[in-house]
Amino acid sequence: MAQDTLHLYSTTEAEFLFQELYGHVGRATALPSERDQNFRLVVEGGGAFVLKLYAPETDRVWLEAQDALLQELAQRDADLPLPRAVPNKKNMITDEVVDPQGKSRPIRLLSWMEGDVWSKVAQKQDLDYSQIGRLMGRMDKALKSFSHEGAKRTFLWDIAQATTHRAFLHLIEDEKIRSIVMAIVDRFEQKNAWALNKLPSQVIHNDANDYNILVDSQGQISGLIDFGDFIESYRVCDLAVACAYAMLGQRDPVGRACEVVAGYHATNPLTAAEIALVYDLAQVRLAESTCMAAQQYAANPENDYLLISQKDVRELLLRMEKINRDVVHYRFRDVCGLEACPGSRKLVQWLSANADRIGPICDPVLSADNVLVLDLSTLSVDEEGITLDAEAATSLIFSIMDDAGAEVGIGNYLEDRNVYKGDFFETVDPEERRTVHLGIDLFLPAYAPLYAPLDGKVRVHNDNTRDYDYGPVLILEHEMDEGQVFYTKYGHLSRTSLALWEDGKAFKKGELIGYVGPYPENGNWAPHVHFQLLLDLMGMENDVCGVAARSERNVWASVCPSPNLILGMQIKCEGTTVRSAKDIRSERARHLGPNLSLSYSAPLKIVRGEAQYLYSESGDSYLDMVNNVCHVGHCHPRVVKAATEQLPVLNTNTRYLHDNIVNYARELLSTFPEPLEVCFFVNSGSEANDLALRLAQNYTGCREMLVVDHAYHGNLTSLIDLSPYKFNRKGGRGRPEHVRVCPMPDGYRGPVKADDPACGSKYADLAIQELRALEQAGGKPCAFIAESLLGCGGQIVLPQGYLPKVYDAVRASGGLCIADEVQVGFGRIGEHMWGFEQQGVVPDIVTLGKPIANGHPMGAVVTTRAVADAFMTGMEYFNTFGGNPVSCAIGLEVLQVVRDERLQNNARLVGARMMQGLKSMVADHPLIGEVRGMGLFIGVELVRDHATLEPATPEAGKVVNLMKERGILLSTDGPLDNVVKIKPPICFSAEDAERFLREFDDCLALVEQEEIK
């Protein structure tokens, strides 16, 4: 038996070297490796390492380069999850040992990376592949200016060396695969290599395959290992390698590659030229892999493993044959935020600006008066075939048109239809068919004549004779002023049209170009012309898609702008495509500001709401205990009616006289005590607080403010300044000079406890201390602003006597008192309409928002005549939307629904039952620290220890996620994020309360017993 010259070391010897060279005692286990000997060493008491003993012939310069590369990465981006080289006792990263055969071998120690191999986890879990792109993007960015002699080498796994693989092509046994690989190498040589030459090059990792990536228990990347393949090459090759492996074995390979590309671009922006090459280069990597395997198999024919490991590569290469590379290129552009099809915006602009130069394509001239838009999304396929065969469809569609007195029936652009059948509409993804209609259908009698809308020439003419295809189809080529080309397509025409067409034939605008076809010659459809606008035929010519897969919708909408740009019908003729939750997430990432958050570890796609319930896309119902905005219940019919009755009549601003604003003002003010008698209407809680601030500043002539710790008052610049919840937390800039923070009157966690009879008064004293400090520093207070019950502070009910004492002191010093009722107003607390009433005070200014219009964006400020008058400085107060007739109609209806449905009383009764039920749980649940609240504004603070009050923050998160799985939505808040927040729509019923109490009891018990991991 040949001696294994590579694997000479035993685990005992590895342990010995570990101690000798690195000074640690540990247990070794051997790790698999092709060339070197690797051991995992676990140190007693913690810590794990990889001890690497390289083959004697290992290139020392290459090793040096690897050391330098890891150091560079650690310096440039210390948070990258990569192994770190550990120096030995001599402070050397790489040292040499003499092996039992007397040969010198390099030895090195690396930190051990925790996690499971990506490829294994991906079989069980739907992982987010954009992480791979983000990781590679960050790495490439960190290595941008790194260079080393050892990285400049010729290496068969370098994509840029693809042509070297020609030497192995003949070794590929499978003929089909051989020809595919050959074509890839040819294309590389003829096209890609030239383009690649102009792209940025640098040192790259070059092996982001799914065996080198590690994942933690949350499915997040925890490590990238194996830096053996690094090389100086083109940076786009690093991404192409990652894409090639990400696509292997996938149902939707291009979708996966899109995730990787989007992730890469987000961290290390790609150029358009790089994006254009990614897919081709990923194919090159797969081709190289095939060649290398063929070469190894030829040298070692009994190694069947090679053939098995190549199975996924072969399958992917075969599937890629069926994928249009231009579509993939455009999808990559789209996920990188570029215009999917270059020139699309320009075409839309040109057609919009030159509408008068476009002629009609049929008789009659289409107008809103003579067309009928048909909903073809509801047509479906059943086992028998298409429900509506051509004859049945014809009589149905034309009779609907007759009944409506319409001359032309319209089938919508971008309509998602279930009508397309046959393998013609299949995609490479077995779970996806082509369903999204890219043209506009014009249902006209068979043989109706059609005309060229613009000058053009024949680009494609054919009779597509397959069933459900186009039958006779014509594509005309047109030019914009600057010579850019675009196309119009006419499908399902008559065979008599064929005689009119020949290659390149020119048609003038208005000239006859064909006739609507009868079935079956038109592909066997009801007579209509499929009219489509295109910017690019993408090599598909007469087969260019008229219907696309949902996953390609963005691309095709860009390639095929709305045909109504040409038809000019002044009607809506565009359908909608339902997006998957995953698609929505990636669209959000692409097009929305990145600091929007999502609730729950698995975010919900909610599509409908009714009363206290929300419904997901899949029809699951959720009891909404979070939403204090849809106060009287989601989509309350009376509120919806108020809006939809006013919307079609008038919506203007306050510069015209209108009943709604005064009716609403009267009704709203009637709920407030004197002397609160004036209101201003705005569009949000933030705007209300900002206006309150201006009012107070005008009245007092001062700027200095007193706020309560952990408060949140809104998202405007002026209010971030007043919100310790923001300015003292992540991303905040700390307390501004003009703001003083009063301690939160928290009778559970704060310095004075709730059972102290003077609790309220003592916390008021602490606030007054801040007031005095302000005065001692030479300031005068503008206002004290506080929520009437503290929301972000953790659902805290102010202790009795707190506000009266603070208000008295602030007023005595010349300041005003502002009550922020944005969270708690409108009867939520049950006993009172407004939260401040619970303290027996009357503020100078009250701000309203969230529940005021049941989800319609609105806010209000209520104040005294004196404060309002002081605002009369000569400067007009104008708010474009505030107080408009629609908002006021809605606001009024909300007030009346609260009254008519006795919802304040409901909040009091159901809230009392909730408080009693929750309090009765305290004895059984050590996690519950305190239950507090009023009406339907309740908080349950969870702690790990009743003496130290150690917050049970992760447990609170677990309870909330468990409750979600049981169909009940809650959230957490408070300075320590350990308070379960309860603030449902106030139509929340007694039955809902019982259900909640049961489930909450159960979930708490589960978390307490640690039955869930």
Ligand SMILES: Cc1ncc(COP(=O)(O)O)c(C=O)c1O
């Ligand atoms: C107490 C309080 N005030 C003001 C605001 C700001 O309201 P909006 O988000 O409508 O601007 C909020 C929002 O959460 C709030 O909780």
